[in-house]
Amino acid sequence: MNLSTIVEVRRPASFADLRDWHAGCSWLAGGTWLFSEPQVAVDTLIDLDALGWTPLTVTEAGLEIAATCRVAELHAFAGPPEWRAVPLFRHCIDAFLMSFKIWNAATIGGNLCMSLPAGAMISLTAALEGVCTLWPRAGAPRTVPVVDFVTGNHANILQPGELLRSIHLPASALAKRTAMRQVSLTKLGRSAALIVATVGADGSDFLLTVSAATPRPVQLRFPACPSAEALRGALDARLPRDAYFDDVHGSAPYKQHVTRYLAEQIRSELA
Ligand SMILES: Cc1cc2nc3c(=O)[nH]c(=O)nc-3n(C[C@H](O)[C@H](O)[C@H](O)COP(=O)(O)OP(=O)(O)OC[C@H]3O[C@@H](n4cnc5c(N)ncnc54)[C@H](O)[C@@H]3O)c2cc1C
Structure with missing residues (x-):
């Protein structure tokens, strides 16, 4: 849709050009959400595309995903063979409810910054122990784990004015075995639960990430693959029924039920 309140669109070529931020400014990434509803408080769009950030950078330490990397670019990524977790990229992306246009325009950073419970790129990067690099308006860059970046629904x-620059996925997490399950109330509906577990090749460091069913991602870590009883006990202790996200995509009791059910499926798959 046309955003009738916009009076200026800036296309800075570097972060240094991003001066005079004011309350009506908004970063523009893929624009798939920004242009989907009125933004009455926004008068200036700052397009991140011209910054020209390399979408994906492989290093010995892991994978650097620029905030401006498109969902379609991440879907096409083929990593080194020792990164066993790479197929999880496509499984999570396929869980993302989107049209052809969103597929090709939406960015990984935009999905994280929207911070919706069904943000499949949040599920993916949290499960793979991603760390965000943030550029504040003033001061030095700061880092924060993806699981702590999202604090609730949206x-x-x-x-204000802070920019998500990139997400780093460590090589140690990319080398882990993974299992994932996702469920929606309707065939093409938003995720009601997206659950991922990862475990080291030697069976150590089992990490369960619950998302979509909860307002923000929740993680449970075990030294090794837990028993069914231990996992269920830990889930219920951490997530009582009222900790689940109740909305049109599923009631809290439903989301609690499918979370328990799917968590046990992926636990037994990895065990
Ligand atoms: C029909 C439809 C279905 C959708 N389905 C889903 C869904 O299932 N799950 C889901 O999570 N979302 C969904 N969305 C919302 C949205 O399209 C996605 O979250 C998408 O990934 C947003 O990415 P974008 O690059 O288009 O962000 P934009 O629309 O460009 O930006 C989104 C917000 O993030 C801010 N932002 C973007 N990049 C940065 C950055 N680097 N640093 C700081 N702030 C930034 C923008 O200022 C804006 O406030 C849907 C939208 C539509 C219209």
Whole structure:
């Protein structure tokens, strides 16, 4: 849709050009959400595309995903063979409810910054122990784990004018075995639960990430693959029924039920 309140679109070529931020400014990434509803408080769009950030950078330490990397670019990524977790990229992306246009325009950073419970790129990067690099308006860059970046439904730790620069996925997490399950109430509906577990090749360091069923991602870590009883006990202790996200995509009791059910499926798959 046309955003009738916009009076200026800036296309800075570097972060240094991003001066005079004011309350009506908004970062523009893929624009798939920004242009989907009125933004009455926004008068200036700052297009991140011209910054020209390399979408994906492989290093010995892991994978650097620029905030401006498109969902379609991440889907096409083929990593080194020792990164056993790479197929999880496509499984999570396929869980993302989107049209052809969103597929090709939406960015990984935009999905994180939207901070919706069904943000499949949040599920993916949290499960793979991602760390965000944030550029504040003033001061040095700061880092924060993805799991702590999102604080609730459509809420995160970004300060006014702060920019998400990139997400780092460590090589140690990319080398882990993974299992994932996703469920929606309707065939093409938003995720009601997206659950991922990862475990080291030697069976150590089992990490369960619950998302979509809860307002923000929740993680449970075990030294090794737990028993069914231990996992269920830990889930219920951490997530009582009222900790689940109740909305049109599923009631809290339903989401609790499918979370328990799917968590046990992926636990037994990895065990
Ligand atoms: C029909 C439809 C279905 C959708 N389905 C889903 C869904 O299933 N799950 C889901 O999570 N979302 C969904 N969305 C919302 C949205 O399209 C996605 O979250 C998408 O990934 C947003 O990415 P974008 O690059 O288009 O962000 P934009 O629309 O460009 O930006 C989104 C917000 O993030 C801010 N932002 C973007 N990049 C940065 C950055 N680097 N640093 C700081 N702030 C930034 C923008 O200022 C804006 O406030 C849907 C939208 C539509 C219209």
